[in-house]
Amino acid sequence: MKVLILTSGGDAPGMNKVISVLYKKFKENLYACKEGFKGLINNEICKVEVFEPKRYENEAGSCIKCSRCPEFKTKKYFNKALENAKQFDYVVVLGGNGSFKGCNDLTQNGVKTVFIPSTIDNDVEISDYSQGFDTAVNACVSYIKNTMPTIEAFKRCCIFEVMGRNCDKIAKEVQKYVSCDLIISNENDINYKKFAEIINENYKKEKATSIIIKERIIDINQFIINLKKYTSNVEIRGVIVGYLQRGTKPTAKELFYAKNFAKKAVGIIKENKRSGAIIFKNNCFQII
Numbered sequence: 001m002k003v004l005i006l007t008s009g010g011d012a013p014g015m016n017k018v019i020s021v022l023y024k025k026f027k028e029n030l031y032a033c034k035e036g037f038k039g040l041i042n043n044e045i046c047k048v049e050v051f052e053p054k055r056y057e058n059e060a061g062s063c064i065k066c067s068r069c070p071e072f073k074t075k076k077y078f079n080k081a082l083e084n085a086k087q088f089d090y091v092v093v094l095g096g097n098g099s100f101k102g103c104n105d106l107t108q109n110g111v112k113t114v115f116i117p118s119t120i121d122n123d124v125e126i127s128d129y130s131q132g133f134d135t136a137v138n139a140c141v142s143y144i145k146n147t148m149p150t151i152e153a154f155k156r157c158c159i160f161e162v163m164g165r166n167c168d169k170i171a172k173e174v175q176k177y178v179s180c181d182l183i184i185s186n187e188n189d190i191n192y193k194k195f196a197e198i199i200n201e202n203y204k205k206e207k208a209t210s211i212i213i214k215e216r217i218i219d220i221n222q223f224i225i226n227l228k229k230y231t232s233n234v235e236i237r238g239v240i241v242g243y244l245q246r247g248t249k250p251t252a253k254e255l256f257y258a259k260n261f262a263k264k265a266v267g268i269i270k271e272n273k274r275s276g277a278i279i280f281k282n283n284c285f286q287i288i
């Protein structure tokens with residue numbers, strides 16, 4: 001039984017745990033594609049043990065490396081990848097929606113696959129949970145909670161930009177745990193005059209203001225320039241929470257999800273079942 005694993009798209013905390021659980025089961029029969037689908041195209045494949053999976057099992061990132069690989073969508077490169085994938089009994093793909101599509105394309109062309117939703121954005125349509133989300137949310141919450149005392153001390157306003165390419169789930173979840181004054185999760189939410197009133201009012205009451213903004217809505221510096229046109233003497237600072245969201249050590253809950261995703265994947269492979277995706281739906285781990 002030869003099993004191949006790859007991590008595709010943005011890395012997500014929990015990926016290393018899955019790799020390590022699979023390694024413990026399949027040992028020298030587990031192979032890795034370096035840098036996701038890119039490695040599959042270029043046949044950059046080697047035994048997982050080379051990447052020391054046990055050493056990284058509780059760390060964020062991916063010891064077998066990730067990449068975004070638009071070439072995989074083209075017929076020429078897909079066929080190269082397909083040829084390489086066919087050397088294996090199963091290909092395990094960890095990634096988001098784009099990677100799920102890539103995984104399905106392999107399945108439809110005769111490769112047995114297992115997909116595990118892995119993106120901090122938590123926007124994989126088939127699953128209620130994608131690994132990485134809990135860690136990303138916790139990283140933001142802790143960042144904001146540890147920043148606000150100093151913002152409070154100066155009665156400043158702080159804008160926190162959080163990740164989410166096409167999706168505002170991180171922003172909305174973080175808001176539940178920090179008492180921020182405003183959340184901007186799409187362009188239509190922006191009303192500088194209204195924001196300025198809140199900021200000025202807070203300042204008068206000797207209070208700070210915190211605003212969460214989802215990435216890719218507006219450049220944070222431009223946002224501050226526009227806001228300053230309406231605010232009085234309040235100092236406004238902007239911070240991009242950034243890769244802390246992906247690079248933070250997986251939370252205990254994350255490791256629990258990763259372990260269960262991995263166990264189901266092992267089940268499919270050991271029992272030689274048909275291709276499947278592991279999802280978390282209605283509070284349980286399922287195979288579809």
Ligand code: F6P
Nearest residue numbers: 009010011119120121163164165
């Ligand atoms: O992996 C998801 C994500 O973190 C998105 O939230 C974000 O838009 C994107 O990746 C950033 O990707 P990159 O690190 O390639 O710039």
